[in-house]
Amino acid sequence: MRIYLDYVSSTPVLPEVRAAMAEALEKGANPSSIHQAGQKARERLxxxxxxxxxxxxxxxxxxxxxxxxxxxNNWALRGLMAANKRKGNHISVSAIEHPSVSLVARRLELEGAAKVTILPVDGDGIVSAQALKQLLTPQTVLVSVMLANGEVGTIEPIKEMAAIAHEQGALFHTDAIATVGHNPVDVKALGVDALSMSANQFYGPPGAAALFVRDGVRILPLLEGGGQETGARSGTEALPAIVGMGAAAEIAKRELPSRMARLSMLRDRLRDGLKERIEGLRLNGSWSSRLPHNLHICIDGVSSESLVLGLDQAGIAAGLGSACNSKSMRPSHVLKAMGLTDEQAKGALVLSLGEQTTEKEIDRALELIPSVVQKLRNVTALTAR
Incomplete structure (x- = not known):
């Protein structure tokens, strides 16, 4: 039995989604074409x-x-800053953002196009709304804070922060890639001006994603060309992938309540079982405001890389720190921002559940994970002599 507990890095494509994509692939045609086949493609889009x-x-x-x-995320930061530069050049991002936000902000600063301030987080990874209020200036154009952190699972107080940004006349973008399809998202209730999402995070295909931009908000294109997406994003649309994203979105909307209830129950079962079986285990992230499928832990006496490889040999696929930065082998910037030391962060592990996770798999994982941890600790003890 292979057990997949790495849904934060990517989710498997659902059968209904594959069927919708197969039909779009079979039909073909460019949505920009004016003939009948093109117009049918436009309808699917x-x-x-x-x-x-x-x-x-x-x-x-x-x-x-x-x-x-x-x-x-790149488009949101670059496009919103460029379109609204008359207001100023200040942008504020949190200390736990994905590199596709934090590195873009840094690049804009290096280019002389922005002045960047970093919003700190507390020990649970929660951004302080009061800290945001103090950092805003009349020149603040944009605030970007993720809706939930895919690594430690913490959900941020976005509604409150968006309202604070708007009081200063600033726009608010949220990276909701880890959230959409796993937790309810209402852009009207949140009050955000832009929101990023990606199909492969909610059982759709890679190659399709979206940016929500609130009606009336000015944004300049990132890609110039044929003027697709009403001139905002050029490039022939990847229709089969987009159709798959649409199908996955419809399924998520229909099944979200039951999906959340089932996965949070299984996650808590895994959490409680590991706490009972493994000494020196630390739970990370907020437990009062958290994604339902996410469990992030640090285990004393083992390294993340050894743990992930050991679990893989035992039949469990788990996540190593940030899913998009697993080659880095550096302590997670998220855990560092939360105040963990390098030593504490060394044994970090992300266990994330999904549509195909079963109770039987959780029970088996509770047998295997403590066993792998003990074996690794034994090896560490021997080599330390």
Missing amino acids: EKARKQVAALIHAKPAEIYFTSCGTES
């Missing part, structure tokens, strides 16, 4: 746009398709 919009309570015209979450 716009249906997907409506499905994605419905999932986050947006208008279809506020949804722009992109190729991935990284593109959506």
Whole structure:
């Protein structure tokens, strides 16, 4: 039995999604073409746009398709800053953002296009709304804080922070890539001006993502070309992937309540079982405001790399720190921002559950994970002599 507990890095494509994509692949045609086949392709594109919009309570015209979450985040920061530079050049991002936000902000500063301030987080990874209020200036153009952190699972007080940003006349973007399809998202209730999302995080295909931009908000294109997506994002739409994203969004909207209840129950079972079986285990992230499928732990006496490789040999796929930075082998910047030392962060492990996770798999994981930890600790003790 292979057990997949790495849903934060990517989710498997659901059968209904694959079927919708197969039909789109078979039909072919470019949505920009004016002949009948092209117009049928346009209909499939716009249906997907409506499905994605419905999932986050947006208008279809506020949804722009992109190729991935990284593109959506890059476009949000660069496009919003460029379109609104008359107001100023200040941007504020949190200390736990994905590199597709934090590195873009840094690049804008190096280019002389922005002045960047970093919002600190507390020990649970929660951004302080009061800290944001103190950092805002009349020159603040944009604030970008993720809706939830995919690594430690903490959900941020975005509604409160967006309101504070708007009081200063600033725009608010949130990276919701880890959240959409796993927790309810309502862009109207949140009050955000832009929101990033990606299909491969909620059982859709890689290659399709979207950026929500609130009606009336000015944003400049990141990609120039043929003027697709009403001129906002050029490039022929990856229709089969987008159709898959639409199908996945419709399924998520329908099944989200039951999905959340089942996964949070299984996650808590895994959490409690590991706490009972493993000494020196630390739980990370907030437990009062958390993604339902996420469990992040640090284990004393083992390294993250050894733990992930050992679990893989035992039949469990688990996450090593940040899913998009697993080659780095440096302590997680998220855990460092939360105040953990290098030694405390050394044994970090992300266990994330999904649609195909079963009680039987959780029970088996509770047998295997403590066993692997003990073996690694034994090896460490021997080599330390």
